[in-house]
Amino acid sequence: MTTPEIPQRSWSQRWHVKGVGWTALLVALLVGSSKMTGVDVGMFFSNFDQFTNLLVRMSQPAWSYVPIIIQPLYETIQMAILGTTIGTVFAVPFAVLAASNLVHNQWLRGIIRLILDLVRTLPDLLLAAIFVAIFGIGSTAGVITLAIFSFGMISKLFYEVIETIDMGPLEAMESVGASKVTIIWYAVLPQIMNQFVSYFLYTLEINVRASTVLGYLGAGGIGVFLQRSLSEFDYNKTAVIILAMLVVVMVIDGVSNHLRRVLL
Amino acid sequence: MDQQPIISFKNVNKIYNNGTVGLKDINFDIPRGEFLVVVGLSGAGKSTLLRTINRMHEISSGEITIEDEPISSYKGQSLRLLRRKIGMIFQDFNLIKRSTVQRNVLSGRVSYYPTWKSVLNLFSAADKDRAIRALERVNLTEKLYTRADELSGGQQQRVAIARTLMQDPKVILADEPVASLDPLTTQTVMDILKRLNQEDGITVIVNLHSVALARQYADRIVGLRAGAVVYDKEIADVTEADLTKIYQTA
Numbered sequence A: 001m002t003t004p005e006i007p008q009r010s011w012s013q014r015w016h017v018k019g020v021g022w023t024a025l026l027v028a029l030l031v032g033s034s035k036m037t038g039v040d041v042g043m044f045f046s047n048f049d050q051f052t053n054l055l056v057r058m059s060q061p062a063w064s065y066v067p068i069i070i071q072p073l074y075e076t077i078q079m080a081i082l083g084t085t086i087g088t089v090f091a092v093p094f095a096v097l098a099a100s101n102l103v104h105n106q107w108l109r110g111i112i113r114l115i116l117d118l119v120r121t122l123p124d125l126l127l128a129a130i131f132v133a134i135f136g137i138g139s140t141a142g143v144i145t146l147a148i149f150s151f152g153m154i155s156k157l158f159y160e161v162i163e164t165i166d167m168g169p170l171e172a173m174e175s176v177g178a179s180k181v182t183i184i185w186y187a188v189l190p191q192i193m194n195q196f197v198s199y200f201l202y203t204l205e206i207n208v209r210a211s212t213v214l215g216y217l218g219a220g221g222i223g224v225f226l227q228r229s230l231s232e233f234d235y236n237k238t239a240v241i242i243l244a245m246l247v248v249v250m251v252i253d254g255v256s257n258h259l260r261r262v263l264l
Numbered sequence B: 001m002d003q004q005p006i007i008s009f010k011n012v013n014k015i016y017n018n019g020t021v022g023l024k025d026i027n028f029d030i031p032r033g034e035f036l037v038v039v040g041l042s043g044a045g046k047s048t049l050l051r052t053i054n055r056m057h058e059i060s061s062g063e064i065t066i067e068d069e070p071i072s073s074y075k076g077q078s079l080r081l082l083r084r085k086i087g088m089i090f091q092d093f094n095l096i097k098r099s100t101v102q103r104n105v106l107s108g109r110v111s112y113y114p115t116w117k118s119v120l121n122l123f124s125a126a127d128k129d130r131a132i133r134a135l136e137r138v139n140l141t142e143k144l145y146t147r148a149d150e151l152s153g154g155q156q157q158r159v160a161i162a163r164t165l166m167q168d169p170k171v172i173l174a175d176e177p178v179a180s181l182d183p184l185t186t187q188t189v190m191d192i193l194k195r196l197n198q199e200d201g202i203t204v205i206v207n208l209h210s211v212a213l214a215r216q217y218a219d220r221i222v223g224l225r226a227g228a229v230v231y232d233k234e235i236a237d238v239t240e241a242d243l244t245k246i247y248q249t250a
Helices: A017-037 A041-046 A048-057 A063-098 A106-121 A124-135 A139-162 A168-176 A180-215 A223-231 A235-263 B046-053 B077-084 B101-112 B115-119 B125-137 B153-166 B183-200 B211-217 B240-246
Strands: B005-015 B021-031 B035-039 B061-066 B086-089 B171-175 B203-208 B220-225 B228-234
Touching: A041 A048, A048 A235, A063 A106, A063 A139, A063 A180, A063 A223, A063 A235, A106 A139, A124 A139, A124 A180, A139 A180, A168 A180, A168 B077, A168 B086, A168 B101, A168 B153, A180 A223, A180 A235, A180 B101, A180 B115, A223 A235, B005 B046, B005 B203, B021 B046, B021 B203, B021 B228, B035 B046, B035 B183, B035 B211, B046 B061, B046 B171, B046 B203, B077 B086, B077 B101, B086 B153, B101 B125, B101 B153, B125 B153, B125 B183, B153 B183, B171 B183, B183 B203, B183 B211, B203 B211, B211 B240, B220 B240, B228 B240
Parallel strands: B035 B203, B035 B220, B086 B171, B171 B203
Antiparallel strands: B005 B021, B005 B061, B220 B228
8 A cells, every 4th residue: 555645835834934924923013003102001000990990989870860861862872873874875875886796897986985985084073073063063963973974884894795795696687687776686685685784783883882972072962961970070870871871782782683683 | 480590600709808718710500499408528618608698798709690680789778688588597596595486586577677666576467477377387386485595406496497487588598507406306407498498489508518418308419629619410410429529628
C-alpha cells in the first residue's frame, strides 16, 4: 500500500502568519488610538465609586412619577412610529435602486449611494437642532428628524438584504415577460419581507431611545422629563423613566421575534 | 402542415466580454411542434443557446428569427411580449419559495396585465380558473394553497410547468429540467413536457446531459461542443455511436 501524497503547507500557512499579523495590527491600533486621544482606561476603575453612587441614588424608583410620564412616553412612541414609518416608505425605493443585483447602471447606483451616505453622515442631534429652529419646539421637529435618520439607516440595511437574495425567481419572472416593478413585487419582496420587518422594528427601537435624546433639544416626548429629572438631580425619577423605556424596548423586541417567526 | 420554421438561427455567434466564445456560427431551424433535445458537455453552450431564444442572453452577431420576425430589435414592451409566448423551465425550478402554489402559477400570467393590476393581485376569475386547470394538467390541484417550499423537487418543477402554461406559450425552453430530480420524477416531468408537445402542439426545446433521456423523448437531437453545433439528426437516424462521439472531449 502506498501512502497518498499530501500537499505541503507553505511556511506562512503553517505559522498562521495572516491571522497573527492582523491580530497584532488590531491590538497596536487600539493601544495607539487610546494613547493619542488621551483616553485614560485607569480612570474608569478609579472613578468607579461615582458610578455606584449614582446607582444607589437611583435604587428607589419614584413610582408615583409613573402616571406623570405615561403621556409623554406615549408621545415618544408615537413619534418613533411615525418617524420610522415615514423614513421606511422613502427608504424602500432608494434601497431597490442602490442594490447592485437589481440596478446594473453604475452611475445611477453611485449617485443613490452618495445621497444615502450623505444622509447617514448628518448626526441626528444636528438634524434635530435644525428642525427645532425651523418648526419650533415640539414633536413635528422630532418626527422629521427621526424620519430622516431612519431613512438613512433603513435604506442601507435594506439594500444589503436585497443583495443577498436568490436571483433564480427573478430570472423566472423576467422570462415570463414581467415588468421591472412586477419582478420586484413578485420575486424580491417575498424573499426579504421578514428581514424588512425585523429591521423596521429594530429601527423603531433605536428611535424610541433616540427620541428621548431629542427631547433634550425640545423635540417633544419623554426626553424633556428625562432632562428635567437629571438637572434636578432627582435620580429616582430618572430610574422610573429608564425602566419605562426598558418595558417599551422589550415589547418591541417581543413583537419583532414573533413577527419574524410568523413571516419566515 | 406548416412548413415555416418557428425558430431560425442564422450565423449566430456569441462572444463574452472576457473573450470566451459562447456560441460559434450556429445555423439551424426548428420546425413548429418539434421536440428538440440539445445535448453536450457542461460548458458546451447549451444554456447560452437556450437563453438567446428569449433574449435572456444577447448574441454578438447573426440573427435569430421567431415566426419570421428578427428578435434582436425588440425592447421594453415588445421584448416582454416576445417572452410571453416563450415559456421557460429551469434546473432549480426558480419558484418564489415563500409564496403559495397559486401565486406562483398566477405569476406566469402577469404579462397579460398592466403592472398595477399585477401588483394589487387583481387577477380575473377566468385566470384563477386557468391556474387551477394548469395545475390539473400537472396533477397538483390539491396543492393550490400550499407554500412552494413545502413541495418536493418534482412537485416544484411541475408547478413551474403550470406557471409556464399560464403564459399560453408557443415555445417552451427547458434548461436541464430534470438535473436536480430523481429518476422516477424525471420520467414524470419529461412525460408532461412530451404531452404538452403532442397535445398542445407547443414546440419544446430541452437541454439534457442524459443521452438515454434524449433518445427516449426527442424528435431530433442537436449536439453542441465548444459552442458549435457538431451534430444534428432526426431521432430515427440517431445511433449510439454518434452520441458517444459528442461526449468525447478532444
